Amino acid sequence: METLQTERISSAFQILLGDRFTGQLDVRKEHGSGFSYHTCMPPDWVAFPRSTEEVAAIVAICSTYQLPIIPFGAGTSIEGHILAVNGGVCVDLRLMNQVLEVDTANMCATVQAGVTRNQLDDVLEGSGFFFPIGPGVNATLGGMASTRASGTNAVRYGTMKDNVLSLTAVLPSGQVIKTASKARKSSSGYDLTRLLIGSEGTLGIITELTIKLHSYPEAIYAAICSFPEVEAAVNTAIKTIQNGIAIAKIELLDALLMRAVNRFSKLDYPEKPTLLLEFHGSPAEIEGQISKVQAIARAFGGDDFCWEKDEVARLRLWRARTDAAPSAQAMVPGSKIMSTDVCVPISRLAKCIVDTQTDIAETGLFAPILGHVGDGNFHLSIPLDPTDPSQFERAKALNERLVQRALALEGTCSGEHGIGVGKLAYMSQEHGEAVEVMRAIKTAIDPANLMNPGKLLPPEKK
Amino acid sequence: METLQTERISSAFQILLGDRFTGQLDVRKEHGSGFSYHTCMPPDWVAFPRSTEEVAAIVAICSTYQLPIIPFGAGTSIEGHILAVNGGVCVDLRLMNQVLEVDTANMCATVQAGVTRNQLDDVLEGSGFFFPIGPGVNATLGGMASTRASGTNAVRYGTMKDNVLSLTAVLPSGQVIKTASKARKSSSGYDLTRLLIGSEGTLGIITELTIKLHSYPEAIYAAICSFPEVEAAVNTAIKTIQNGIAIAKIELLDALLMRAVNRFSKLDYPEKPTLLLEFHGSPAEIEGQISKVQAIARAFGGDDFCWEKDEVARLRLWRARTDAAPSAQAMVPGSKIMSTDVCVPISRLAKCIVDTQTDIAETGLFAPILGHVGDGNFHLSIPLDPTDPSQFERAKALNERLVQRALALEGTCSGEHGIGVGKLAYMSQEHGEAVEVMRAIKTAIDPANLMNPGKLLPPEKK
Numbered sequence: 001m002e003t004l005q006t007e008r009i010s011s012a013f014q015i016l017l018g019d020r021f022t023g024q025l026d027v028r029k030e031h032g033s034g035f036s037y038h039t040c041m042p043p044d045w046v047a048f049p050r051s052t053e054e055v056a057a058i059v060a061i062c063s064t065y066q067l068p069i070i071p072f073g074a075g076t077s078i079e080g081h082i083l084a085v086n087g088g089v090c091v092d093l094r095l096m097n098q099v100l101e102v103d104t105a106n107m108c109a110t111v112q113a114g115v116t117r118n119q120l121d122d123v124l125e126g127s128g129f130f131f132p133i134g135p136g137v138n139a140t141l142g143g144m145a146s147t148r149a150s151g152t153n154a155v156r157y158g159t160m161k162d163n164v165l166s167l168t169a170v171l172p173s174g175q176v177i178k179t180a181s182k183a184r185k186s187s188s189g190y191d192l193t194r195l196l197i198g199s200e201g202t203l204g205i206i207t208e209l210t211i212k213l214h215s216y217p218e219a220i221y222a223a224i225c226s227f228p229e230v231e232a233a234v235n236t237a238i239k240t241i242q243n244g245i246a247i248a249k250i251e252l253l254d255a256l257l258m259r260a261v262n263r264f265s266k267l268d269y270p271e272k273p274t275l276l277l278e279f280h281g282s283p284a285e286i287e288g289q290i291s292k293v294q295a296i297a298r299a300f301g302g303d304d305f306c307w308e309k310d311e312v313a314r315l316r317l318w319r320a321r322t323d324a325a326p327s328a329q330a331m332v333p334g335s336k337i338m339s340t341d342v343c344v345p346i347s348r349l350a351k352c353i354v355d356t357q358t359d360i361a362e363t364g365l366f367a368p369i370l371g372h373v374g375d376g377n378f379h380l381s382i383p384l385d386p387t388d389p390s391q392f393e394r395a396k397a398l399n400e401r402l403v404q405r406a407l408a409l410e411g412t413c414s415g416e417h418g419i420g421v422g423k424l425a426y427m428s429q430e431h432g433e434a435v436e437v438m439r440a441i442k443t444a445i446d447p448a449n450l451m452n453p454g455k456l457l458p459p460e461k462k
Numbered sequence: 463m464e465t466l467q468t469e470r471i472s473s474a475f476q477i478l479l480g481d482r483f484t485g486q487l488d489v490r491k492e493h494g495s496g497f498s499y500h501t502c503m504p505p506d507w508v509a510f511p512r513s514t515e516e517v518a519a520i521v522a523i524c525s526t527y528q529l530p531i532i533p534f535g536a537g538t539s540i541e542g543h544i545l546a547v548n549g550g551v552c553v554d555l556r557l558m559n560q561v562l563e564v565d566t567a568n569m570c571a572t573v574q575a576g577v578t579r580n581q582l583d584d585v586l587e588g589s590g591f592f593f594p595i596g597p598g599v600n601a602t603l604g605g606m607a608s609t610r611a612s613g614t615n616a617v618r619y620g621t622m623k624d625n626v627l628s629l630t631a632v633l634p635s636g637q638v639i640k641t642a643s644k645a646r647k648s649s650s651g652y653d654l655t656r657l658l659i660g661s662e663g664t665l666g667i668i669t670e671l672t673i674k675l676h677s678y679p680e681a682i683y684a685a686i687c688s689f690p691e692v693e694a695a696v697n698t699a700i701k702t703i704q705n706g707i708a709i710a711k712i713e714l715l716d717a718l719l720m721r722a723v724n725r726f727s728k729l730d731y732p733e734k735p736t737l738l739l740e741f742h743g744s745p746a747e748i749e750g751q752i753s754k755v756q757a758i759a760r761a762f763g764g765d766d767f768c769w770e771k772d773e774v775a776r777l778r779l780w781r782a783r784t785d786a787a788p789s790a791q792a793m794v795p796g797s798k799i800m801s802t803d804v805c806v807p808i809s810r811l812a813k814c815i816v817d818t819q820t821d822i823a824e825t826g827l828f829a830p831i832l833g834h835v836g837d838g839n840f841h842l843s844i845p846l847d848p849t850d851p852s853q854f855e856r857a858k859a860l861n862e863r864l865v866q867r868a869l870a871l872e873g874t875c876s877g878e879h880g881i882g883v884g885k886l887a888y889m890s891q892e893h894g895e896a897v898e899v900m901r902a903i904k905t906a907i908d909p910a911n912l913m914n915p916g917k918l919l920p921p922e923k924k
Contacts, residue, residue, distance in 0.1 A: 105809035107704065148649040159647050161656070162624060177896040182807035184837045185621050186874035187610040187660055188881060189893055189918060190900045194623070194656030198649055215706025242569060244677025284746045345644035347567035375646045412648035419650060431651055434639040437907065438652045444906030445899065456651060 005065070012061045013047060013089075020048040020095070031070075031090040034077035035137065037338045037384065037392065038421065043070055043084035050095045052207040055170045059205070062089055063174065068453050071201040073143025074116060076135070078339050079420030081147065081200055085454035091205060093142055099123045100208065106182050108165055110210045113142025129213035132157035135416065136325060142206045147418035148198030152249040152321070155241070155374030156280065157214060159416070161197045168208035169196055172446040182210060195441070200418055201452035203445045217280035220248075222314040223290065223307035225297050230254055230273040230357060230369070232300040234350040237275065237373035239296045241346055245289050249278035250374040251321055254357070257328065257368035257381070261320045264327035269320060275302070275373075276321050278314075324370050328381040331366055335383035338392075340399045342406035343377040343415030352409050353378060356402055363394050377415030424458045467527070474523045475509060475551075482510040482557070493532075493552040496539035497599065499800045499846065499854065500883065505532055505546035512557045514669040517632045521667070524551055525636065530915050533663040535605025536578060538597070540801050541882030543609065543662050547916035553667060555604055561585045562670065568644050570627055572672045575604025591675035594619035597878065598787060604668045609880035610660030614711040614783070617703070617836030618742065619676060621878070623659045630670035631658055634908040644672060657903070662880055663914035665907050679742035682710075684776040685752065685769035687759050692716055692735040692819060692831070694762040696812040699737065699835035701758045703808055707751050711740035712836040713783055716819070719790065719830035719843070723782045726789035731782060737764070737835075738783050740776075786832050790843040793828055797845035800854075802861045804868035805839040805877030814871050815840060818864055825856050839877030886920045 013021040022028075023045045032042035044067075049055045062069045068088025075082060084090060093114035101110040104127060111120060118138045120131055132153040133144060143149075145167065150159035157163065166180040179192040196203060227233040230252070237250050252275055253261065259271045277293065279286040294305050308314045329337050344352045353369060360367045360380070371378030380402070384391045403413045403426055413419075413426040428435050439457055442449075475483040484490075485507045494504035506529075511517045524531045530550025537544060546552060555576035562572040566589060573582060579593070580600045586592055594615040595606060605611075607629065612621035619625065628642040641654040658665060689695040692714070699712050714737055715723065721733045739755065741748040756767050770776045791799050806814045815831060822829045822842070833840030842864070846853045865875045865888055875881075875888040890897050901919055904911075 103809075105700075105704065106807045107706075148647075148653070150647055154647060158624075161653065162620075171899065175895045175898065177894065177899055179896060181872050181874055181892075183805040183839075183872075183874045183877070184808065185610075185612055185616060185805055185839060185877055187803075187876040187878050188874045188885070189660070189889060189897070190903060191610070191623065191653075191656045191660055192896055192899060194653045195903075198651070198653055215704075238567075242567065242677075244569075282747070282750050284750060285744070288744050288746060341649075343645040343647055345568045346646065347565075377645075377647060410643050410645075412643055412645045412650045414649040415645070415647055416649050423650070427651060430643075432639065433637045434641060434654055435651070436637065437633065437639055437654060440906040441652060441657075441903055444902040 009061070009065050009067065013045065016054065016057050016061070017047055017049065022046050031072055031075065031082065031092060032084060034075050034080065034082050036078050036080050036422070037336060038080035038083055041083040041085055043090035044087045046090045046092055048092050048095050052168055052170060052176055055091065055205050055207050056174055056176055058089065058091055059170050059172065060174045062450055063172065063448070066448060066450065069205070069450050070452050071146065071205045073114065073140030074138060076137040076139045076143065077147070077420060078417045079422035081418060081420040081455055083421060085421065093140065096207065102127060104129060107213045108182055108210050109213055110208060111141050112208055113140060113206050115141050117141065117144070124213070128216050130216050131163070131211055132214055133160055133163055141209050141211065145197050145206055145209055146200050148416070150372070150416045152251055152372060154372060155250055156246055156248045161194055163212045164193055164197060164209055165212060166210040167193055167196050167206050169204040169206050171204040172448065172451050198418070200420065200456045202442060202456050203451060218282045219286055219309070220314065221279045221286050221290065221307055221309050222317045223277045223305040224269070224317055225275045225277070225305050226270040226272040226303045227274070228272065228301050231350050231354055232302060233273040233275050234353055234373055236297045236300045236302055238346050238349060240293050241374050243292065245292055247277060247289065247293065247374060248280040249276065251276045252369065252371035252373040252378065253320060253324060254369040256366065257324055257370060258320065260327040260331050260368060261323055264330045265319055265323045267320065276318065325381055328368050329383045332383035332385050335385050338382045338384055338395050338399070339417070340380045340402055341414050341417040342402055342411055343375060344406050344409045344411030346376045348409040348411065349373060349376045352405055355405060359398060359401055363398050365391065365394055365398065367398065375415065376411065419456045421455060427458045471523070471527050471529070475507065478516065478519050478523070479509055479511065484508055493534055493537065493544065493554060494546060496537050496542065496544050498540050498542050498884065499798060500542035500545055503545040503547055505552035506549045508552045508554055510554050510557050514630060514632060514638055517553060517667050517669050518636055518638055520551065520553055521632050521634065522636050524912055525634065525910070528910060528912065531667070531912050532914050533608065533667045535576065535602030536600060538599040538601045538605065539609070539882060540879045541884035543880060543882040543917055545883055547883065555602065558669060564589060566591060569675045570644055570672050571675055572670060573603050574670055575602060575668050577603050579603065579606070586675070590678050592678050593673055594676055595622055595625055603671050603673065607659050607668055607671055608662050610878070612834070612878045614713055614834060616834060617712055618708055618710045623656055625674045626655055626659060626671055627674060628672040629655055629658050629668050631666040631668050633666040634910065634913050660880070662882065662918045664904060664918050665913060680744045681748055681771070682776065683741045683748050683752065683769055683771050684779045685739045685767040686731070686779055687737045687739070687767050688732040688734040688765045689736070690734065690763050693812050693816050694764060695735040695737050696815055696835055698759045698762045698764055700808050700811060702755050703836050705754065707754055709739060709751065709755065709836060710742040711738065713738045714831065714833035714835040714840065715782060715786060716831040718828065719786055719832060720782065722789040722793050722830060723785055726792045727781055727785045729782065738780065787843055790830050791845045794845035794847050797847050800844040800846055800857050800861070801879070802842040802864055803876050803879040804864055804873055805837060806868050806871045806873030808838045810871040810873065811835060811838045814867055817867060821860060821863055825860050827853065827856055827860065829860065837877065838873065881918045883917060889920045
């Protein structure tokens, strides 16, 4: 019986997708873990659709056979979003990688969900426009929408929720919906665009996105500034935001991380808490902003800015940031990185970071801090030696305390990585009865719980 | 039986609210129409709660007796959002008018839903911060969230969806939820904040809002510029947006409206298509922006800007805009205004406006155009003589054609006024199957359909 059912399923998919459907173990394993410490849980099959229509057909088959459906972008999830906790079909969108339209007149682009951000950058090169949302990895746009991703530019340009005009999605019912138009605003109906953004594939599969483009700035300057204490660096970031300075990036790297970066990339930055900053605008605007931020930094004991106008020097300066994760990883040979992700109201950020540093010191772990401090969001990048399980236990406990600290400071358990399975335990504490509202929405749209089951919503209390 | 039931209901409410609950006809009538052409449909009762807890208790009583619940802010709805189409209890939030906290360190404020925007402006005066969202009337913040309102500053600062951090709401179940924290971003769970914004009271009653504050600009300059043709004015706006100039306001008034304004306010502006502009930033930034926009305007045949730096002169210049609605109304003595509200992708705006002007000319109606043209959003303000029903019929038909024109140009039937009952007919055409998803969400959260029934969602097809 079991086998007959399996054969029927395979046959239905093979008719639809041919060799773009597989149950091979190596492919299944590649699709079972993401960039995370979570144990691999491979799906039963992997499907590679080429169009929204094929995705709808896949969903129809899964619905017939009550198979879980796990949407898959670039597999860069950090919180176990793609683990096949109940088996099922992983829907890998990599073949849906067409940039369908770059509409400069309306400052938007329409892409299939499998387009990666590097690919989009390449397409936009020379157009005079760019897409500002960039997590630290080459994620797909569909994945970035699904986790409400952000990154270094969010302080000025917002997150995915602010930069998507419209989505096309296949719902568990098999319905294909388009959530909005290219109009820049609308008061027509519920905001299904924002409902799907951050829903982690639990309500449907995003197949196309119309995203906002921004004019490439007339000029971009970057600056780096060292501080005697991490608190001084964070307070500089806080004051910059509170003064309404429209800075494009303001990133913290702590002294540990600067040491790791110097070693990894053979650089010689001061091994002190450091802010990396970027300014977008006309040269006059930027120089005004730089002088204001420099004055704030100086008042907190920061060094004079080292700043760069030309692109080569700017990218060299940002090396410290782009190499942060591999640098941390290189400090513990053979390690895998655990990345934490809390976000607190900006006024609480200095306390949260300082208390976390004290906590880290007591664990004996190497756990450098990296922060999108303009948003109140920061990460620990903890390289863990897989041969020493006690490190993992200590890191898990550290992350648990970190989330509790952030929640106590009226923050959130995830600034940009999402819930997946990794943060399920905090949902009720953070959202209270609102979790039941989320569950009601989930049940209304996906009554059979086929869409990425076991993610985002904690198990129901009995 | 009927009377006994009514007595029980009255008694339950009077125990809860005392004389803050009434069934008086004059009060009911005041709550039955809003600022619109829709026929007054008064509720059976009006309740005036003072707290979220009282709102929850009202909802519990309504649930017991299966009474419709209509949230009411300042009653400035244009699309009949507050009509009691099935009777029930109007929940007037005017007594919930406390500004609970101005948190400048986190650049946010928490207000009760009945706080009006003028009241908030007064509280923020001198704080160095402001709240940018301003519809043309003194609406409440709760009402503005419910309709996803915007206004003249949206082109730079976004709409309500972009400027609310968190909401407290009472749901039909009686649950009180808080949708988010003061953290500037989060990837934790479904975006219930954005789901409630624009939901027009159909999912719950918003009782408190935490809103983003913005730093008051270092300088504000305003400018006015006349054009030979409306198309030239619109193209100037389009080009300004496409060039990524961060203008704060860019408003179109057509020649008809300029004539009305001159007459009403005894001004002597050229009676030509006109852009009113406002720039926020440092003087150097603003002067850079002005010279760019001036160059664009000149290329389209616009006059030289008349521009003003000081506040008194600036406010005088904006008189034309603030007096627009009463000016239009004064052109037809004793009239009531019908206001339309479409939004199209910016590249389609010139065509939409030019075609609409041709259409208006054929109707014989006085229907001046007023536009938030930086967003692709514009209104006709049509003064209608109540003694001439044919005017109303012609205006309705004009509005119908206008919406069809906007939808054909891939726009939306409402940029900022919402659906209410006035735009129900266009929901399926604009959203297709997505309407069924909205309906599923509505049913999940409000299974008895007590929350503002008959609004936003069109009647189900049998």
